[in-house]
Amino acid sequence: MQASAPPPSGQRAVAPAPPVLARFRPTRRQAAGRGSFIGGLVAVALALVLLGAVMGPPLLDRVAGTRSGRVDVPPLAWLLLLLPVPVGALVGVRLRARFGADLDRLGMHGMPLALEGFAPWKLVVDIRPERRHRRTVVTVYLDDGTVLRPRAPYDGKLLGRDREFERKLFMICHVWETYRDWSVRV
Numbered sequence: 630m631q632a633s634a635p636p637p638s639g640q641r642a643v644a645p646a647p648p649v650l651a652r653f654r655p656t657r658r659q660a661a662g663r664g665s666f667i668g669g670l671v672a673v674a675l676a677l678v679l680l681g682a683v684m685g686p687p688l689l690d691r692v693a694g695t696r697s698g699r700v701d702v703p704p705l706a707w708l709l710l711l712l713p714v715p716v717g718a719l720v721g722v723r724l725r726a727r728f729g730a731d732l733d734r735l736g737m738h739g740m741p742l743a744l745e746g747f748a749p750w751k752l753v754v755d756i757r758p759e760r761r762h763r764r765t766v767v768t769v770y771l772d773d774g775t776v777l778r779p780r781a782p783y784d785g786k787l788l789g790r791d792r793e794f795e796r797k798l799f800m801i802c803h804v805w806e807t808y809r810d811w812s813v814r815v
Contacts, residue, residue, distance in 0.1 A: 647733040651800055653781045654729035654740075657722055662788025664721020668713040676710050730767075730779035732804050737769060739779050746777050751810035756802050764789060767798055 655663070731738045736749035748769045755770040761778065764785040769777040784794035791797070 647735055649731050649733050650804055651732040652729065653731075653779070653797055653801075655725050655781045655783075656791055657725070658788045659781075659783075659785070659791065660721040660725035661718040662721075664717040664719065664724075665714050665788070666717070667721070668715070668717020671713040671717065672710050675713065679706060679710070729781035732801065734808050736808075737777070737779065737801070737805075739777065746775070748777050750805055750808040753805055753809060756798075756805055758798055765794065767801060 727741055729740045731740060734750075736747055736753070738747050748771060752771045752773070753769055754772050757768055757770075758765050759768045760766075764783045766778050766783045769779070771777070782791055782794055782797040783789070784791045
């Protein structure tokens, strides 16, 4: 049995991260639905800007009593308002791997790490599904009263449907019960 060599000077030895036991991400349909929704919001904002560009000058002419002319918008510009919806769906599917939750023997890590919290198994009091708006989401309760809701898995309507939600919820509960601290805190 050989001892490992010490790290070069100026560098600290870093312990390897524990292996990921389960990784949950939004399904392709969920990501496409979310991206389409955001693309639809962008399309509405662009439509309002375009409508303001078309209706603004005549309204100003009427208020000021001048005649500057009418602004004509080509019909293709109105058709381009539909473009953000499929582009949003494609971007949503492309970025879906960046959001969700990872489980390891230490706890549940929300993804992306900068936005979501970390729930160590020894601090988790309960894991259960809850209805939030129009979705059923996994809710993690910590012993200090903090409530965490990872971005995946969830189950919703239409494109938000996840046929494997119950299996994923069972897996999260099973990993928690396997690695939790069963000692009683006073």
